[in-house]
Amino acid sequence: MSDRNNKIPFDEDNYTHNINRNNERMLDRRGFMKTLAGAAGVFAVSTLPWGAVAAKELMGLGDKEYPHQKIADLKDVKVGDSVKFHFPSENDSAILIRLSENKYVAYQNACTHLRCPVYWVKDEQEMICPCHHGKFDASTGAPTAGPPRRPLPGIEVEVKDEAIYAVRVKRYEA
Amino acid sequence: MKRSYVGVLILAAILMMNIVFTQLVVHQYYYENYGVTLLYAGLNILLFPVALFVYKNEKNKGGSKGYEK
């Protein structure tokens, strides 16, 4: 027991195990640095699309100005009524609500939960999503009940010459 | 010959910044701060040549053997 550490474990008849062979170490210091530099390249390339989209957003559709679109004539919308329309494109359904004599609000009415169309319930003064009973506050677009968590994107409206126009989609405020 | 880990440390720091900038790019994009997004994306891209430069300079600094230089 006492000289247990003093023994050579096996007969050593060759000395090749400590020969320093070429490329023996797969990931040495240099290889590691090469990997790091490569990873930096991957990161650089992967941010390119984000930069490109951001640049496009900055130049082209900076404030997302769409051609003004007439929604309805003033006389056709009574207080408490709502009108469906499409803005900014054919496929973005939206809803206009006249809350009071001079207060108009408009939202893109695809529910922020799973994009069901939200509609206006006059009696309850609330916007309701039929799919899972999400509810939205009509004056702000903020969700008040049900699964939706984000507000409906607002649309800026303008009253001009006895008609209501959709001007732009408001910036999404998180 | 004592090996040099300076390059490794600098490159690791660069990679760290890469990760941070990438995260910032994505977040700022969703917050619609497109100018800031561009700034960070630019920085992220700039880091790559810097990393290459560091690698080129450091790769031969100090292996375990002098003759490997």
Ligand code: FES
């Ligand atoms: S889609 Fe509107 S609540 Fe689920």
